[in-house]
Amino acid sequence: MSFQAVVFDLHGTLIEDLLTARRDDLLAQMAATLSVPADDFAAAWQQTGKRRTDGGFDTVEECVVHICQALNARPDAERIEAAVELRIGYIRSRLRPRHDAVETLTRLRSLGLQIASISDCGLEVPMVWFETPFAPLIDAPLFSSREGLRKPAPALYLRACERLGVEPVDCLYVGDGNSRGLRGARDVGMTTVLVAVPGAMRYDDGQFEAAEWPGPRIAALKEIIDLVN
Numbered sequence: 001m002s003f004q005a006v007v008f009d010l011h012g013t014l015i016e017d018l019l020t021a022r023r024d025d026l027l028a029q030m031a032a033t034l035s036v037p038a039d040d041f042a043a044a045w046q047q048t049g050k051r052r053t054d055g056g057f058d059t060v061e062e063c064v065v066h067i068c069q070a071l072n073a074r075p076d077a078e079r080i081e082a083a084v085e086l087r088i089g090y091i092r093s094r095l096r097p098r099h100d101a102v103e104t105l106t107r108l109r110s111l112g113l114q115i116a117s118i119s120d121c122g123l124e125v126p127m128v129w130f131e132t133p134f135a136p137l138i139d140a141p142l143f144s145s146r147e148g149l150r151k152p153a154p155a156l157y158l159r160a161c162e163r164l165g166v167e168p169v170d171c172l173y174v175g176d177g178n179s180r181g182l183r184g185a186r187d188v189g190m191t192t193v194l195v196a197v198p199g200a201m202r203y204d205d206g207q208f209e210a211a212e213w214p215g216p217r218i219a220a221l222k223e224i225i226d227l228v229n
Contacts, residue, residue, distance in 0.1 A: 009175030152184025
């Protein structure tokens with residue numbers, strides 16, 4: 001089948017998943033900076049997950065202040081800014097491409113394919129996106145916190161197609177199976193492939209579909225080249 005575009009998931013596909021242990025360390029550091037109990041802060045942060053991912057906060061600062069108020073804490077602006085910088089720095093450090101991601105994206109572009117990415121994420125990812133190697137390689141990056149939609153909402157995939165100027169049937173979607181992303185892409189008419197890198201750490205959000213996925217699978221991003229040729 002001939003494709004005009006490839007649409008990628010981000011976390012667990014183009015980059016490694018955000019590991020739970022490192023995330024917990026970060027939250028403890030943020031809590032210490034804000035002088036609030038670490039366990040309470042971590043629990044409150046997790047409770048805001050859907051709102052952060054859906055774009056319910058206009059800034060990261062707003063989220064931090066919201067949590068502090070819920071914990072009856074009133075840190076000064078300097079502490080809030082320091083906690084925000086910890087979070088942004090963590091996300092910046094995690095947006096490192098898999099070893100074959102840049103090579104694969106570059107090759108796809110050389111073949112004339114357009115590229116989009118769809119990520120369920122907070123505001124920190126789009127804030128630092130243009131610092132990453134992905135920025136010049138991905139034509140249409142979509143972030144749930146900016147779009148107000150999360151996978152597997154059909155409108156999110158259709159929005160990616162609209163920005164690329166293609167139809168879903170002309171797209172190959174590549175994802176690791178989290179957030180029901182593969183099913184969402186398939187339901188709008190995209191061809192889908194699961195990337196399951198051996199030994200990769202995975203963050204399961206409760207909607208992980210890899211084990212039951214009946215469609216094609218690859219073990220490395222570079223295998224996509226054979227699928228589109």
